[in-house]
Amino acid sequence: MVHAVHVSGACAIDNLTHSLVGALLGQAGLKKKTGLAMPALIIGANLPDVDAACFFWLEGAEHLGFRRGITHGPPALVLLPLILAALLWGFDRWQASRGNRPEGRRPVSFKWLFLLSFIGCLTHPALDWLNVYGIRLLEPFSSQWFYGDTLFIIDVWLWALMGFATWFSMRRERQGGEWIKPARWAIAVSLAYIGMNGLITAKAEGQVAGAKKASAVAAEQIIASPLPVAFWNREIIEGNGYGDFFIDGDDVGAAALLPHCNLDEAAARDKEITAFLFWSRAPFVTEDPERDGWLLRDARFYDPLARDRFSVKLPPWSCVQVYPAYSGGGPTVVAVPEPPDD
Structure with missing residues (x-):
C-alpha cells in the first residue's frame, strides 16, 4: 500500500469569503424578502462544501478526487437549496409552535427561502472557479475540471472590502440610515476587482505565450497563478x-x-x-x-x-x-x- 504524504486542506475559496458574499447580498436588500433570509444566503453560500464530510471516510489524497465535484454541480445546486429552505421553514414553524418565534422576524416565505438559498449556492461555484485549484462544474454529467486562475484562495483585499462594507451597512441599518447602497457599491467594486485580476492573469499568460512563440520554444501548458497579498503579480508555471x-x-x-x-x-x-x-x-x-x-x-x-x-x-x-x-x-x-x- 502506498501512503499519501500529508494531503489535507483542499484549496478553494475560503469559507469566510463565501460567508461575506452571502451577507453582502442580504445587506444589498435581499434580506427584506423573507424572514430568515440572512441564514438562507450565508448558509447557502457555503452549502456546496458539505462534501468536506468525505474526510470521515476517505483516506489521504482520496479527497482530492472527490471534493469540488458532485456537490458543486447542477443537480446539487438545486437540491441543496431545497433542503436548506425546508429546514429553515421548518425551524420557523417549530419556533412558532413553541411560542418563542422572534417578534421582529418577517413572515417566512418558502418560495423566497428557496430562491435566496439558490442564489447563495450559485455564488459558491462561481467563486471556487476563480482560483487555480479547479472545480468540476458539470458533475455528474461531466468530470471536466474548470479553472479561473483569477484569485488566490485567500484574498485579503476582498476580506477587507467585503468585511468593512458588511459592518458599515449593518451599522447604518441600526442607526436608521441608508444601508442598502453601501452593500451594493461594495458588490460592484468587488466584481470590478475580480475582473481586473482576470485581466492581469490573461495579460501574464499572453506575455509568456508570446515570448515562447518568438523564441520558437513552445510551452504545452501555461498557468499564471495569483499570489497572496500581491494581487498584481503572478507566479508563472510552464509545462x-x-x-x-x-x-x-x-x-x-x-x-x-x-x-x-x-x-x-x-x-x-x-x-x-x-x-x-x-x-x-x-x-x-x-x-x-x-x-x-x-x-x-x-x-x-x-x-x-x-x-x-x-x-x-x-x-x-x-x-x-x-x-x-x-x-x-x-x-x-x-x-x-x-x-x-x-
Whole structure:
C-alpha cells in the first residue's frame, strides 16, 4: 500500500469569503424578502462544501478526487437549496409552535427561502472557479475540471472590502440610515476587482505565450497563478509536456520525468495515486527526500508551505532516474519501469 504524504486542506475559496458574499447580498436588500433570509444566503453560500464530510471516510489524497465535484454541480445546486429552505421553514414553524418565534422576524416565505438559498449556492461555484485549484462544474454529467486562475484562495483585499462594507451597512441599518447602497457599491467594486485580476492573469499568460512563440520554444501548458497579498503579480508555471514544470523559470520536475514513470500501474495499485492524478493539473515527480522512492507533486502547490500537503508517495519501482538530457527535442528514451511480481 502506498501512503499519501500529508494531503489535507483542499484549496478553494475560503469559507469566510463565501460567508461575506452571502451577507453582502442580504445587506444589498435581499434580506427584506423573507424572514430568515440572512441564514438562507450565508448558509447557502457555503452549502456546496458539505462534501468536506468525505474526510470521515476517505483516506489521504482520496479527497482530492472527490471534493469540488458532485456537490458543486447542477443537480446539487438545486437540491441543496431545497433542503436548506425546508429546514429553515421548518425551524420557523417549530419556533412558532413553541411560542418563542422572534417578534421582529418577517413572515417566512418558502418560495423566497428557496430562491435566496439558490442564489447563495450559485455564488459558491462561481467563486471556487476563480482560483487555480479547479472545480468540476458539470458533475455528474461531466468530470471536466474548470479553472479561473483569477484569485488566490485567500484574498485579503476582498476580506477587507467585503468585511468593512458588511459592518458599515449593518451599522447604518441600526442607526436608521441608508444601508442598502453601501452593500451594493461594495458588490460592484468587488466584481470590478475580480475582473481586473482576470485581466492581469490573461495579460501574464499572453506575455509568456508570446515570448515562447518568438523564441520558437513552445510551452504545452501555461498557468499564471495569483499570489497572496500581491494581487498584481503572478507566479508563472510552464509545462513542456514531458512531466517537467518550470516555476518562474526554475525547473522543478527534472529529477524524474513522467514518461519514465509507470504511473498507470502505480495508480492501479493505490486509490490515493488515482485520486491525485485525477485532480492534478500539473503533475511531476521528484525524488523522495528519504531516498526510498518518489513523490508525485503538483506544480501549482509547490510552495514550501504547501507542497507537503499536496504530494503522494510513489513506490521505488514506479520511476527510473533520468537526468536532464534531451535529444531531438524530447527526453532521453528509457524503458518504462515494471512493478515487481506480487
